[in-house]
Amino acid sequence: xxxxxxxxxxxxxxxxxxxxxxxxxxxxxxxxxxxxxxxxxxxxxxxxxxxxxxxxxxxxxxxxxxxxxxxxxxxxxxxxxxxxxxxxxxxxxxxxxxxxxxxxxxxxxxxxxxxxxxxxxxxxxxxxxxxxxxxxxxxxxxxxxxxxxxxxxxxxxxxxxxxxxxxxxxxxxxxxxxxxxxxxxxxxxxxxxxxxxxxxxxxxxxxxxxxxxxxxxxxxxxxxxxxxxxxxxxxxxxxxxxxxxxxxxxxxxxxxxxxxxxxxxxxxxxxxxxxxxxxxxxxxxxxxxxxxxxxxxxxxxxxxxxxxxxxxxxxxxxxxxxxxxxxxxxxxxxx
Amino acid sequence: xxxxxxxxxxxxxxxxxxxxxxxxxxxxxxxxxxxxxxxxxxxxxxxxxxxxxxxxxxxxxxxxxxxxxxxxxxxxxxxxxxxxxxxxxxxxxxxxxxxxxxxxxxxxxxxxxxxxxxxxxxxxxxxxxxxxxxxxxxxxxxxxxxxxxxxxxxxxxxxxxxxxxxxxxxxxxxxxxxxxxxxxxxxxxxxxxxxxxxxxxxxxxxxxxxxxxxxxxxxxxxxxxxxxxxxxxxxxxxxxxxxxxxxxxxxxxxxxxxxxxxxxxxxxxxxxxxxxxxxxxxxxxxxxxxxxxxxxxxxxxxxxxxxxxxxxxxxxxxxxxxxxxxxxxxxxxxx
Numbered sequence: 001x002x003x004x005x006x007x008x009x010x011x012x013x014x015x016x017x018x019x020x021x022x023x024x025x026x027x028x029x030x031x032x033x034x035x036x037x038x039x040x041x042x043x044x045x046x047x048x049x050x051x052x053x054x055x056x057x058x059x060x061x062x063x064x065x066x067x068x069x070x071x072x073x074x075x076x077x078x079x080x081x082x083x084x085x086x087x088x089x090x091x092x093x094x095x096x097x098x099x100x101x102x103x104x105x106x107x108x109x110x111x112x113x114x115x116x117x118x119x120x121x122x123x124x125x126x127x128x129x130x131x132x133x134x135x136x137x138x139x140x141x142x143x144x145x146x147x148x149x150x151x152x153x154x155x156x157x158x159x160x161x162x163x164x165x166x167x168x169x170x171x172x173x174x175x176x177x178x179x180x181x182x183x184x185x186x187x188x189x190x191x192x193x194x195x196x197x198x199x200x201x202x203x204x205x206x207x208x209x210x211x212x213x214x215x216x217x218x219x220x221x222x223x224x225x226x227x228x229x230x231x232x233x234x235x236x237x238x239x240x241x242x243x244x245x246x247x248x249x250x251x252x253x254x255x256x257x258x259x260x261x262x263x264x265x266x267x268x269x270x271x272x273x274x275x276x277x278x279x280x281x282x283x284x285x286x287x288x289x290x291x292x293x294x295x296x297x298x299x300x301x302x303x304x305x306x307x308x309x310x311x312x313x314x315x316x317x318x319x320x321x322x323x324x325x326x327x328x329x330x331x332x333x334x335x
Numbered sequence: 336x337x338x339x340x341x342x343x344x345x346x347x348x349x350x351x352x353x354x355x356x357x358x359x360x361x362x363x364x365x366x367x368x369x370x371x372x373x374x375x376x377x378x379x380x381x382x383x384x385x386x387x388x389x390x391x392x393x394x395x396x397x398x399x400x401x402x403x404x405x406x407x408x409x410x411x412x413x414x415x416x417x418x419x420x421x422x423x424x425x426x427x428x429x430x431x432x433x434x435x436x437x438x439x440x441x442x443x444x445x446x447x448x449x450x451x452x453x454x455x456x457x458x459x460x461x462x463x464x465x466x467x468x469x470x471x472x473x474x475x476x477x478x479x480x481x482x483x484x485x486x487x488x489x490x491x492x493x494x495x496x497x498x499x500x501x502x503x504x505x506x507x508x509x510x511x512x513x514x515x516x517x518x519x520x521x522x523x524x525x526x527x528x529x530x531x532x533x534x535x536x537x538x539x540x541x542x543x544x545x546x547x548x549x550x551x552x553x554x555x556x557x558x559x560x561x562x563x564x565x566x567x568x569x570x571x572x573x574x575x576x577x578x579x580x581x582x583x584x585x586x587x588x589x590x591x592x593x594x595x596x597x598x599x600x601x602x603x604x605x606x607x608x609x610x611x612x613x614x615x616x617x618x619x620x621x622x623x624x625x626x627x628x629x630x631x632x633x634x635x636x637x638x639x640x641x642x643x644x645x646x647x648x649x650x651x652x653x654x655x656x657x658x659x660x661x662x663x664x665x666x667x668x669x670x
Contacts, residue, residue, distance in 0.1 A: 002547075004530040004531060004547075004548075004550070004567055004641060005607060006528075006530070006570045006573060006603060006607040006610065006611060006643060007569070007570050007607060007610055008569045008570045008571055008610065013606060013610060014606075016570075016609075016610045016613050017605075017606045017609040017610050017613075018609075019613040020608075020609030020610055020611065020612035020613035020614075020616070020631070021609050021612075023612055023613060023615075023616035023626075023629070024595075024597075024609065024612050024616075024629040024630075024631050025629070058606065059604075059606060061604065061605035061606055061609075062605060066605075081606075193341075195339040195341070196339060201606070212337075212339075213339075215339070232339050234342070234343045235341045235342050235343045235351075236343055238341060260359075262359075266602060266604055267601060267602030267639045267641075268341060268639070269394075269396065269601055269636060269638045269639050270352075270396035270397060270401075270633070270636070270666075271348060271349075271352045271393065271394060271396055271416075271536070271638065272340060272341040272342060273355075274351075274352040274353075274355030274356050274359065274396075275341065275342055275343065275348060275351045275352050275355055276341060276355065277355035277356075277358055277359050278351050278352075278354040278355035278358060279355075280358075281355070281358035281359075291358075294358070294359040294360070295359075296355070296359050296666075297633075297666070298605070298632075298633060301604060301605070303604045303606065304602045304603070304604050304641070306339060306602075306639070308341060331605075331631075331632070333668050333669075334668075
């Protein structure tokens, strides 16, 4: 059975989405002339400022598109659904936001994205634009401890990009922006749970199979296999499992401060996310960890996938200051 | 087959959600002491200010809870899933935010809500607190033209509450707040489309039946019957049908200004909403109507129902000023 979707032509879904996005947010973003998959902040880029360029496949909205704006990303290269953008729109993003202080690439660690962003960096180097790259690798379940560099980037992107965007907006030099963004990634831990698949607009077929009473811990945002499949458990049991996995690695001490993101993969509603957050807050309090701020909602989705993820982002003074730095984006505001 | 949900005990879902909401948003909201279903803005209410009290059933988040904050609602009475709150928490909301300038009730036009808010108003009158009531009636498909007072309130609540909250935040007297909120409602038109049902956490059973290839125009946010059921059409066809219905009644003139809300009923993702918005923007441009601002996302949901609604809110200078007035709520910021 095909999934019902409100689309015209599945093959044109990303183009048409982008047209709708630009129509909705004319005060925040524009497309680069002649490069419709390169979306640029109207208010962020300026001379002397490091340009933060993010990007990746579509279908995770508001990631990545929604985080373009002053105080966060300067530009976003937009791929097809669940597919990396090619080098050209990435290059066009970088050129459009180049303020002469260098470009910082930040995106999730997926082979296709790495290949395309690296090619873009080489093309930019030939034009004497310096590029640094930080891959987000917050998905704890996607590789064992000690192999963090193999992990995927998921909802924790939100905190990673936020830190880098704040650093750049404060006119810090490229070295510092890179250091801060890298530190933010090192302090970001996400584990997800999937309950039901999504389907791509081109096929409208489920992107994975899962039993009517099953859930899977650690599944990726494109349906990559997780670490445990089993019967659907209660919200508290699910949160405990996720938090145990995060704590095992993060090893928070009493008095540590964190920011929390409880994220829907798509169709899991706010009611369920807040029920999860109740338990997250209790677990953090039990551990003596202070919660500086909490976000709950659709931040990094997989179209209409059912499920959620929990991210903890450990703060020091510097990261807290970056998190609290104001931003004003197409689909997100803070500060 | 039961719907999968991340819950503990369906009967306690609203209580647990509220605990999670309060844990997430301690800088914005609190529960009234001894009345956990009465949620109050920390920063909005003050002496001399009209208190705006909203409320209704749970399951529509971020409506109503998420719109409590400075510049929008002062308090929200929280019912069970898809059920009106009883009078007591409504009374407690009003008392908690009473600044001596009167209380304005604003909520969707549903029999249960009307009964309970009216009882609350009578109880408050006995304590010499003056209450005015405005029912939102933006759902064009829920009653014929000429019977607007019978219509339900749906996603357009967002604009209606926003106008009233701005008026109150500007310290306008009760008469003026009521007039502006009523005018905002008169200028707000919503039509929805449903593709797939939701299920309540208590039962986890679909709340209506719909064929695998069907959609229904005009269905209400609790699954109330709509006006046309038929095969799923393209995004452009759906938007055209909805916009035609709204234009037929709103009769916009060239040069009119509107605000737009393209709202997900729950599991319909941003990609599809933006594809819809592309067509909304084109239809408004064709008609010579200026779009002042556009919101796209989950604003008035029905748990995980699939589908969307489009709201047009016609602005004059006064309503535009109210819409642009800043607000800072638990789940929404603007201005």
